[in-house]
Amino acid sequence: MAETLVKKFVVTRFDPDKDEAPRTESYEVPCHPDWKVLDALNHIKDEIDGSLAHRWSCRMSVCGSCGMNVNGQPTLTCKKAVSDLPDTVEVTPLANFPVVRDLVVELDGFMEKLKSVKPWIIRAKEKAVEEGPMRQSQAELEEFKQFSMCINCMLCYAACPVVANEPEFLGPAAIALGHRYSVDSRDEGAAERNEIFRGEGTVFACSYANECSEVCPKHVDPAAAVNQAKFNAVIDWAAGLVLPRGGKE
Amino acid sequence: MKHLLLKIEPLIWLLFGQGILLGTILLTGWILVVNLGVPLGLISDDGLAFQRAHELGSSLVGRLVLAALCALPLWKGAHHMRHVSIDSGGAGRDAVVAPLLYGVAALGSLLAIAAVIRL
Ligand code: FES
Numbered sequence: 001m002a003e004t005l006v007k008k009f010v011v012t013r014f015d016p017d018k019d020e021a022p023r024t025e026s027y028e029v030p031c032h033p034d035w036k037v038l039d040a041l042n043h044i045k046d047e048i049d050g051s052l053a054h055r056w057s058c059r060m061s062v063c064g065s066c067g068m069n070v071n072g073q074p075t076l077t078c079k080k081a082v083s084d085l086p087d088t089v090e091v092t093p094l095a096n097f098p099v100v101r102d103l104v105v106e107l108d109g110f111m112e113k114l115k116s117v118k119p120w121i122i123r124a125k126e127k128a129v130e131e132g133p134m135r136q137s138q139a140e141l142e143e144f145k146q147f148s149m150c151i152n153c154m155l156c157y158a159a160c161p162v163v164a165n166e167p168e169f170l171g172p173a174a175i176a177l178g179h180r181y182s183v184d185s186r187d188e189g190a191a192e193r194n195e196i197f198r199g200e201g202t203v204f205a206c207s208y209a210n211e212c213s214e215v216c217p218k219h220v221d222p223a224a225a226v227n228q229a230k231f232n233a234v235i236d237w238a239a240g241l242v243l244p245r246g247g248k249e
Numbered sequence: 250m251k252h253l254l255l256k257i258e259p260l261i262w263l264l265f266g267q268g269i270l271l272g273t274i275l276l277t278g279w280i281l282v283v284n285l286g287v288p289l290g291l292i293s294d295d296g297l298a299f300q301r302a303h304e305l306g307s308s309l310v311g312r313l314v315l316a317a318l319c320a321l322p323l324w325k326g327a328h329h330m331r332h333v334s335i336d337s338g339g340a341g342r343d344a345v346v347a348p349l350l351y352g353v354a355a356l357g358s359l360l361a362i363a364a365v366i367r368l
Contacts, residue, residue, distance in 0.1 A: 202255060
């Protein structure tokens with residue numbers, strides 16, 4: 001049997017009913033060499049300290065719920081191998097989010113932002129089923145396919161220096177998911193979204209640090225989406241200045 | 250102020266984007282030729298003779314290019330510096346920093362336009 005690696009996990013603990021501020025607790029964890037960080041956290045919860053709270057579900061980088069900061073880096077804990085980490089592993093809740101408890105963060109703010117960009121197909125008039133499917137070419141699919149791979153893990157929010165300073169900024173994932181629909185050939189809602197992109201949580205707040213794309217576990221490249229969204233929002237704004245009725249049909 | 254900044258953001262970003270384009274492409278070439286190539290004797294300075302440079306610069310296209318070359322990188326710089334300020338924890342002072350930086354860029358742009366008109 002392969003040897004176990006003993007690692008020291010320094011984990012942030014916070015119980016709002018008891019603690020005034022977050023504190024840390026250390027655990028010696030005998031890790032199987034092919035364990036991921038999430039396996040170690042589950043081991044802590046199952047075998048050492050059942051009071052630890054952390055969120056996870058699929059264990060296969062699909063549900064996006066196990067994001068945490070591991071040694072300061074926003075990480076999907078079910079994807080990160082413990083063997084790739086030093087002997088001491090620091091696990092803290094995802095940065096830039098309010099903490100509910102221990103490693104569990106509050107999602108409401110993100111959900112609100114996501115909803116605000118209308119991440120669904122908007123059509124002036126629904127196409128009747130009898131009229132057949134809406135066909136899409138491979139090239140049209142490629143326009144948005146990459147952005148649709150987002151799993152809402154929010155690592156990009158934890159990595160983004162702008163989110164850290166301007167909490168109202170829509171943020172990488174929400175912009176990428178709104179943009180994903182704006183560039184879908186079946187969608188007719190780009191103008192509506194452009195107005196949202198120019199509004200309170202403006203896309204222009206992005207200073208193109210590119211950190212979001214660096215940490216994205218699904219290679220979505222949200223920074224590209226944000227910059228394409230900026231460009232489209234500018235063109236739409238300029239069209240509004242020179243064309244009658246703001247360029248709207 | 251915050252509301253006004255939000256309103257003019259697309260315009261600023263347009264100027265900033267064009268500033269990057271010109272700054273990285275044309276200004277780099279300009280610096281390589283005028284500040285390095287010619288002084289080091291790698292490039293002949295015949296093309297920079299006053300008469301020729303003046304003719305080129307004072308044509309309509311020349312004036313437009315010169316004005317853009319002076320003004321747009323100012324917007325790029327101002328916008329970059331504003332974001333450095335915000336990213337280093339200065340979101341609270343943005344209402345002062347942004348108008349100041351954009352003010353300098355606007356003033357510089359006006360001076361550049363005035364200068365190319367007088368060429
Ligand atoms: S547990 Fe689902 S992505 Fe990690």
